Amino acid sequence: MNVSRTRLALLVGLAGALLLVLVIVSPMLLMSMPSFISDGRTSFDCTDDAQVEEVSDTATSDIPDDYLKLYKEYGKRIGVQWNILAAVGKRETDHGRSTLPGVRSGTNSAGAAGPMQFLISTWGGKARVPVETPFTGYASDGDGDGIGDVYNPADAILGAARMLKRNGAPENVRQALFVYNRAWWYVDQVEEIARKYAKSGDVKVPPQAEEECDEPLIEAAPTTVVAKILAYALAQRGKPYLWGGTGPDAFDCSGVIYAAYRSAGLQIPRTTFGQWPFGVRVLEGQEQPGDLVFFNAGPGTSANNPGHVGLVVSKGKMLEARCTLCGPIKVTSYSARGNRIGFTRPLQNPAVLDQLQKLQNPAL
The missing domain is CATH 1.10.530 (Lysozyme)
Incomplete structure (x- = not known):
């Protein structure tokens, strides 16, 4: 009986201590947690x-x-x-x-x-x-x-x-x-x-945005179709590279792009070798989100036969699934790559234009 009372007192004491810790710590935890926007979607507060x-x-x-x-x-x-x-x-x-x-x-x-x-x-x-x-x-x-x-x-x-x-x-x-x-x-x-x-008398330039801050990239997309493509592609960050992978758990470089376009209701070639001649060529400096950027990388590739591809998400940046040893899918810089071949715009391929027309007018 005395043992039970002792245990009960101990449990009550531990519960009180835990409650005190939560009362003290929880405001700090709340301040460090991501904010949530009003429509129910979770999003990190990218304001700087x-x-x-x-x-x-x-x-x-x-x-x-x-x-x-x-x-x-x-x-x-x-x-x-x-x-x-x-x-x-x-x-x-x-x-x-x-x-x-x-x-x-x-x-x-x-x-x-x-x-x-x-x-x-x-x-x-x-x-x-x-x-x-x-x-x-x-x-x-x-x-x-x-x-x-x-x-x-x-x-x-x-x-x-x-x-x-x-x-x-x-x-x-x-x-x-x-x-x-x-x-x-x-x-x-x-x-x-x-x-x-500005009250400070300055033009503040923020540090590179955190990877969680996708909303501005998606908002800046040229069209709602491109926004859908970017939203899907960016959501795959952190997943592993897998040669031949088209998801949902792992992708290769062309596979994640293929899947992103498919998420917007569009069909493009599956492989890098097929994607390169498929899109309309875009001059460097005129690329925009949703375009593809190609590289002379990988066995058996050349300047006319690129073996690696990334999805442009903003000026100078792309989403890519690079290789098994290169880490997970992530956003990287394409402007610093010396083996860049060029850019294409799949959305201007006649077959994709037909698909877009049918998406907008299902009765056709």
Whole structure:
């Protein structure tokens, strides 16, 4: 009886101690856990100093409230510096206040239109584009009406954020700005404006994003189809390489790409040797997410017969399943590889265009 009482007292004491530890430690655990977004999907909070930079008095007084809200919202959502976005808007049209041709209608002498001054050809071929249309360029739907309107500030600012992201921002923001308007004096001017808009007086460049931060890459995808391809491919990170593997537990280099395209309802060749001639060739510097990058690597391969392939996920970066000894599937840099052969775009193969058409119009 005394032994039982002793054991009971010991158990009660241990339970109390454990409860005390949880009360003390749990707030710290909660602070270190990933955040969760409201639609029920789990996602790491990828917000960093580049996106939460405080607004200076200059920015508050110079940027219209509705524009400032859009710059901050889409800067955070896509993963680029909001003050760089705002500086582009200032440099291009004074946040839409310019009365010059092309800001509210038509185009200017260079063919640019809207508050962020997109070339109509770059936007999607016309000023108002249904965003589900394949290959719409940077046409974006910021206000949820299904149309990418180059004159609509919400659409144009989202499109600009995607363009900057796709071309190197936030890490290589100068490169991204140079692609936006190919002049280094323009890059310098935009950066100077951005410094004035930030309370710190700086353009913060974050460290390389953590691998968990997929949402900005997917948001920056050129089309919803490419977003599906990227979402599937990025979800395979950490799985092992297996020669001939097409999942779901392991893949080889072409197998993970084949499976990613299949997840979007598209059929492409299974092997690297088949994928290389299948896609339309893309000039270096014009590649975009969803494209394939090929390498002269592996036995029996050559400059005309590449043996390794990766999936472009952002400028300079690819997802690849490299080899058994190279570790699991991961995102790596393709720009540093010396044996790179070239890029292709499977989505422009006529057979894939037919598949896309049938996906959009099942009755055909």
